[in-house]
Amino acid sequence: xxxxxxxxxxxxxxxxxxxxxxxITLEIITFGAAMIALGxxxxxxxxxxxxxxxxxxTLMGTVNTVFLLTSGYFxxxxxxxxxxxxxxxxAKNILFALLGGLLFVVVKGFEYYAKIEHGYxxxxxxxxxxxxxxxxxxxIHVLVGMGILTGLYFSVRxxxxxxxxxxxxxxxxxxxxxxxxxxxxxxxxxxxx
Amino acid sequence: xKKRLNITLTWLIILTVTTAIISGFENFRxxxxxxxxxxxxxxxxxxxxxxxxxxxxxxxxFLVIFYSLVFVGIYTIILxx
Numbered sequence: 001x002x003x004x005x006x007x008x009x010x011x012x013x014x015x016x017x018x019x020x021x022x023x024i025t026l027e028i029i030t031f032g033a034a035m036i037a038l039g040x041x042x043x044x045x046x047x048x049x050x051x052x053x054x055x056x057x058t059l060m061g062t063v064n065t066v067f068l069l070t071s072g073y074f075x076x077x078x079x080x081x082x083x084x085x086x087x088x089x090x091a092k093n094i095l096f097a098l099l100g101g102l103l104f105v106v107v108k109g110f111e112y113y114a115k116i117e118h119g120y121x122x123x124x125x126x127x128x129x130x131x132x133x134x135x136x137x138x139x140i141h142v143l144v145g146m147g148i149l150t151g152l153y154f155s156v157r158x159x160x161x162x163x164x165x166x167x168x169x170x171x172x173x174x175x176x177x178x179x180x181x182x183x184x185x186x187x188x189x190x191x192x193x
Numbered sequence: 194x195k196k197r198l199n200i201t202l203t204w205l206i207i208l209t210v211t212t213a214i215i216s217g218f219e220n221f222r223x224x225x226x227x228x229x230x231x232x233x234x235x236x237x238x239x240x241x242x243x244x245x246x247x248x249x250x251x252x253x254x255f256l257v258i259f260y261s262l263v264f265v266g267i268y269t270i271i272l273x274x
Contacts (some may be wrong), residue, residue, distance in 0.1 A: 015245040019266065032264055039271040062213040069239070073202040076243040079194050085200045107254055176244045180236055184264060187232045191216035192272070193226035 016173030017166065024177045028143075031134070031181045035188050042193055045126070052127035053193040055120060057111060061190040066181065068142075071100025072179045075149070075172045078156075082168045085160045087133045092166070094153045095174065101146045108139055112186040131189055139179055145175045201242040208235050225272050233261040 014021045042049040078093035115121070115128075122132040148171045155164050212228045215221065240257040241247045246253070 003248055009250055011252050013249040014249045025256065028260060031261070035264075036267055036271070043271060043274060047218060058213055065209045069202065069205045069209065069235075071242050072239060073198055073205075075196050076245075077195060079245075080198075080208050142217060159253060176239055179243070183232055183239065185235045187212060187216075187228045188268070190255070191212060191228050191267075 009043070016170045020170045020173045021091045024173065024180070026033045027177060028065050028180060031138075031185065034130070034134055035184060038127075038134070038188060040164050041126050041130070048125060049127050049193040050124060052120075052131075053190065055115075055118075056131070056190050057114070058190050060107055060111050061186055064104050064111075067107065068179050068182050071097045071104070072176050074084075074100060077174050079169055079172045082156060082160055083164050087156055087160050090160070091153055094149055094156060094168075098146060098153065101142055101149065101175075104142060105139070105146075108135070118188045124190050127193075134189065136186055138178070138185055141178050141181065145171075148174055198242065205235055207236055210248055216249045226269055229268050232266045236261045 004136055012018050074093045074097040077095060078090045081087075081090035081093060120128050122129055152171045156168060158164075208231050212231050215224050215228055215231075218224050237257060243256070246257060
């Protein structure tokens with residue numbers, strides 16, 4: 001445990017490993033640049049962005065944020081259980097994390113359906129072009145994350161090994177990255193314009 | 194440890210609901226800035242508590258804090274222009 005803690009203090013060993021943190025850094029920079037482009041575009045026609053923002057369902061966005069955060073919480077608990085070699089508890093918490101992700105996808109599905117039904121598709125205006133590109137790209141990350149969590153669930157159920165512990169920490173870091181991206185995506189799309 | 198995670202989740206949910214409520218105040222001119230600051234707080238809470246960044250090397254802590262500050266800073270400039 002102490003060795004792990006000492007290792008994590010090293011630049012080369014952030015929680016989950018350096019490769020996942022390189023990926024996280026690149027992803028948040030990419031999404032950040034796209035969100036800044038959204039902000040810059042909004043200055044050309046602030047009224048359009050305000051009216052378009054009001055067409056989004058803030059309640060659904062808020063509920064989805066809570067689902068993702070709660071899912072992230074369960075994943076963080078799962079990592080703690082894995083470190084303590086408590087395989088059944090870890091597997092149970094990964095399953096809860098997966099459920100949170102599933103609920104996010106279901107709510108997003110309802111939201112997309114409503115937008116398409118009202119004609120607010122990707123070509124409707126600049127705001128909705130950003131809305132669809134950013135949320136769909138984020139959704140792809142969530143779906144990939146859910147695939148990773150599914151794999152971790154079946155792996156951890158068999159018992160905890162050093163490799164499985166590392167895999168869980170790396171998978172959890174990817175899952176939390178989806179939270180990190182959404183935490184800025186939610187306010188810039190649903191709240192501030 | 195679990196207690197710490199419970200407290201973090203509670204704060205994250207409180208801050209999320211708070212930002213959603215603030216966005217409804219049409220005449221509150223500082224609302225967008227406040228929402229972005231609260232989003233940055235949530236961003237750091239997830240990184241430091243859920244991702245255990247507080248036990249990581251200072252470089253990674255700096256990276257996350259720096260990113261959130263730069264993002265909020267750029268958005269503040271954009272919204273003020």
